[in-house]
Amino acid sequence: METRNTEIADLFKKTADFLEIAGTNPFRVRAYRNAARTIKSLARSITDLLTEDPDLTRLSGIGKELDDKIKEIIRTGKLGKLEELEERVPAGLHRVLKVPGLGPRKVKALYDKLSIRNIEDLRREAREGRIRELAGFGQKTENRILRDVDRLDSNEKRTLWITAENIAGSLREHLGFDLSNRDLIVTGSFRRRKETVRDLDVLVASRDSKAIMERFVNFDQIDRVLANGHTRASILLRSGLQVDLRVVELSCLGAALHYFTGSQAHNIAIRRLGRQKGLKINEYGVFKGDRRIAGQAEEEIFTSVGLPYIEPELREDSGEIQAAREKRLPALIALNDIRGDLHCHTDDSDGRNSLEEMVRAAETKGYEYIAVTNHTGSLKIARGLKAADVRHLIKKIDRLNQRLSHLVVLKSMEVDILKDGELDLPNDILEELDFTVCSIHSHFGLSRAEQTERILRAMDNPYFNILGHPTGRLLNRRPAYRVDLDRLITAAAERGCFLELNAHPERLDIDDVHCRSAKDKGVRVAISTDAHGISDLDFMRLGVAQARRGWLEPQDVLNTRGLDQLMKLFKRS
DNA sequence: GCCGTTTTCGGCCCGACTGTTTTCAGTCG
Numbered sequence: 298m299e300t301r302n303t304e305i306a307d308l309f310k311k312t313a314d315f316l317e318i319a320g321t322n323p324f325r326v327r328a329y330r331n332a333a334r335t336i337k338s339l340a341r342s343i344t345d346l347l348t349e350d351p352d353l354t355r356l357s358g359i360g361k362e363l364d365d366k367i368k369e370i371i372r373t374g375k376l377g378k379l380e381e382l383e384e385r386v387p388a389g390l391h392r393v394l395k396v397p398g399l400g401p402r403k404v405k406a407l408y409d410k411l412s413i414r415n416i417e418d419l420r421r422e423a424r425e426g427r428i429r430e431l432a433g434f435g436q437k438t439e440n441r442i443l444r445d446v447d448r449l450d451s452n453e454k455r456t457l458w459i460t461a462e463n464i465a466g467s468l469r470e471h472l473g474f475d476l477s478n479r480d481l482i483v484t485g486s487f488r489r490r491k492e493t494v495r496d497l498d499v500l501v502a503s504r505d506s507k508a509i510m511e512r513f514v515n516f517d518q519i520d521r522v523l524a525n526g527h528t529r530a531s532i533l534l535r536s537g538l539q540v541d542l543r544v545v546e547l548s549c550l551g552a553a554l555h556y557f558t559g560s561q562a563h564n565i566a567i568r569r570l571g572r573q574k575g576l577k578i579n580e581y582g583v584f585k586g587d588r589r590i591a592g593q594a595e596e597e598i599f600t601s602v603g604l605p606y607i608e609p610e611l612r613e614d615s616g617e618i619q620a621a622r623e624k625r626l627p628a629l630i631a632l633n634d635i636r637g638d639l640h641c642h643t644d645d646s647d648g649r650n651s652l653e654e655m656v657r658a659a660e661t662k663g664y665e666y667i668a669v670t671n672h673t674g675s676l677k678i679a680r681g682l683k684a685a686d687v688r689h690l691i692k693k694i695d696r697l698n699q700r701l702s703h704l705v706v707l708k709s710m711e712v713d714i715l716k717d718g719e720l721d722l723p724n725d726i727l728e729e730l731d732f733t734v735c736s737i738h739s740h741f742g743l744s745r746a747e748q749t750e751r752i753l754r755a756m757d758n759p760y761f762n763i764l765g766h767p768t769g770r771l772l773n774r775r776p777a778y779r780v781d782l783d784r785l786i787t788a789a790a791e792r793g794c795f796l797e798l799n800a801h802p803e804r805l806d807i808d809d810v811h812c813r814s815a816k817d818k819g820v821r822v823a824i825s826t827d828a829h830g831i832s833d834l835d836f837m838r839l840g841v842a843q844a845r846r847g848w849l850e851p852q853d854v855l856n857t858r859g860l861d862q863l864m865k866l867f868k869r870s
Numbered sequence: 871g872c873c874g875t876t877t878t879c880g881g882c883c884c885g886a887c888t889g890t891t892t893t894c895a896g897t898c899g
Contacts, residue, residue, distance in 0.1 A: 321871095322871085323882090324871070324872080324881085324882050325871045325872090326871090327871085327872090327882080328871035328872055328882095329871075331871090331872085332871085332872095354872095357872095358871090358872070358873095359872085360871060360872050360873080361871090361872095362871060362872085363871070363872085397897090397898090398888085398889095398896090398897070398898090399897085400896060400897050400898080401896090401897095402895080402896060402897085403896070403897085432890090433889090433890070433891090433895075433896080434889090434890085435889060435890055435891095436889095437888085437889060437890090438888095438889070438890085485899090496899090498899085524886085524887055524888070524898090525887090526886060526887050526888090527886085527887095528886075529885095529886055529887070530887095531887090531898095531899095541899075543886090556884090556885095556899095557899085559899080561883090561899065564883070564884090564899095565882090565883055565884095566883095567883090568883040568884075569882080569883070571883085572882090572883080573874095573875095573876095577883085577884085578883075578884085579883080579884055579885065580884080580885075580886095581885090
C-alpha cells in the first residue's frame with residue numbers, strides 16, 4: 298500500500314513545488330500540498346479505497362480535479378500535468394528551492410535573469426558575484442547561498458526524538474529553568490511526538506524577552522545564529538538541529554502553545570473554523586473584532602471554535618478535527634495503562650543484564666509481567682539460543698517464577714523467520730513457550746512479493762503470535778525492507794496474530810499510519826521495548842507516544858491486558 | 871484547486887524577521 302499512496306503524494310508535492318516556481322496562485326499550490334498530506338496519512342491504500350467507492354472527493358482536500366489526477370497516476374504511473382510543467386521549469390530548480398532563504402519568487406528571478414537552472418549554475422553565479430547585482434538580492438544573500446549550497450543534504454537530516462529531548466534538557470539548563478518549571482515548553486513536532494524532528498520549537502512565557510534572547514544565542518552548542526529579533530530567535534546547533542525560540546507574555550501562553558505546536562495544517566484548519574465564526578486566531582489569542590476573548594489556556598482555543606480539546610499527538614489535520622466535531626476522538630492510551638513488556642533480551646543472548654536484573658527492573662516499574670525473548674540460533678551475531686539452550690532457559694524461568702509474587706516472567710523467544718518462512722525453532726519447543734515474537738533479521742533484499750510471502754508463510758505456523766519490528770527500518774540508518782504491510786495486517790487479523798510497535802528510539806516500528814491501519818482492521822498492537830538492558834525498559838514511553846500518534850486506545854493494545862486475558866489472546870486455533 | 875448553516879464565486883491563517891529597501895517583498899514556520 299505504501300508505494301501507491303507515497304507515490305501519489307510525492308508526485309503532488311513535486312507538482313506543488315513546480316507550480317510555485319512557475320508563479321501559480323499560491324492557494325492552488327496549497328491544494329496540491331494538502332492533497333499530498335491527506336494521501337500520505339491515509340490509514341489505507343488508495344487502491345483499496347477505490348474498490349469500495351470510486352469517488353475520492355469524500356477525502357478532505359480532494360476535489361474533482363485531483364480525484365481525476367489520482368486515477369491518472371494509478372492508471373499510467375505518471376502525471377501529465379507534472380510532465381508539462383517540467384518542460385517549462387527546469388527540473389534542477391526543484392533542488393535550488395531547497396536552499397534556505399530561496400523561495401519560489403527568488404528562484405524564478407534567478408532563472409529569468411541569470412538562467413540558473415540547477416545547483417551548479419547557482420554556485421557558479423554566486424562565486425562570480427553576479428547574484429548580488431540582481432534587484433532584490435544583495436551581498437548577504439549571495440554570501441548565504443555560497444555558505445549553504447554545499448550542505449543541502451545535512452539540512453534534510455532529521456534528529457531522533459530522544460536526541461532532541463536531550464538537547465532540550467541542556468538548553469533548559471542553560472536558560473536557567475528547572476525541569477519542573479512549566480514556563481519553558483518544547484512545542485512543535487517534538488510535542489506532537491513525531492519520531493524525528495527537523496527543529497526544536499521552544500516557547501518561554503516571560504516579560505523579560507531581552508535577557509532570555511541574549512542567553513539563548515549564547516548557548517554553547519551553537520554553530521551560528523540564523524535570526525534574532527525581539528520575541529523570536531533561531532539558532533543552528535553544531536549537531537545540525539535548528540532551534541527556534543519564541544518569548545510570549547503569560548497571558549498569551551495558551552494561544553502561543555497551540556500555534557507553535559502545530560501542525561501547520563492543523564492550525565490552518567482551526568483558524569478557518571474560527572473565521573467561519575467571525576473570529577481571528579493567532580499566537581496572541583482569539584479575537585472578535587479588536588476584542589480578545591481567549592488565549593491564556595490552550596483549551597480555550599478549541600472551545601472558541603466549538604471543539605473539545607485535541608491532544609497534540611493527533612494534530613496533523615488527518616481527521617482529528619472532524620472526529621472532535623463528531624465527539625468521537627479516541628481516548629488515547631497512556632503510559633500507566635501498560636501492564637508489562639513483551640520483548641526483552643537478557644545476557645542469555647545479546648542483552649547486557651541478567652534475567653534476575655531485568656526482572657527486578659520490571660518489578661520496579663510495577664509491571665504484572667515481563668517476557669524474556671532472546672534470539673534464536675540462526676542469529677549468531679546475537680548469540681542466539683539453540684533448542685537445548687531454550688529448554689534450559691525455560692526451566693530457569695520456571696524456577697524463578699516460583700519465587701516471584703507480584704510479577705510473572707513469560708517464557709518466550711524472538712524467533713527468527715528464516716528465508717523460506719520457516720521459524721528458527723522446532724514446534725515441540727515453540728509449544729512450551731507462552732507465546733512468540735517472530736522477526737526478520739536477514740535477507741532484507743528480497744523483493745516485495747517474496748518478503749511478504751515469507752512472512753505470511755511464517756504466520757501460518759500456529760505458534761506465531763507477534764510480528765516483531767514489522768518493517769525492520771532503522772531511523773536515519775536503514776530503510777524498511779520492501780513488504781506489503783497492509784496485506785500482513787489483513788493476514789494477522791485473519792489468523793489471530795499481532796503486530797509489534799517496537800519502542801526502540803531508532804525503530805518506532807510500526808509507524809503512526811500503520812497503527813491506525815491495524816486498529817481499523819482490528820489487529821491489536823504490542824508496544825514493546827526490545828530492551829537489551831534495564832535502562833532500555835524506559836523506551837516504553839516512546840512506544841506509547843507513537844501509539845498515541847496512531848490513535849490507539851488502551852483496548853487496541855495487547856499489553857494493557859491482565860495476564861489471564863493476555864494468555865487467552867495468545868491461544869490460536 | 872478546494873469549498874459552502876453567508877456563499878457554486880470569491881474567498882482561501884497569520885505574524886515575525888531579514889535583507890533590500892526607503893516602505894516592503896519574500897521567506898519561514
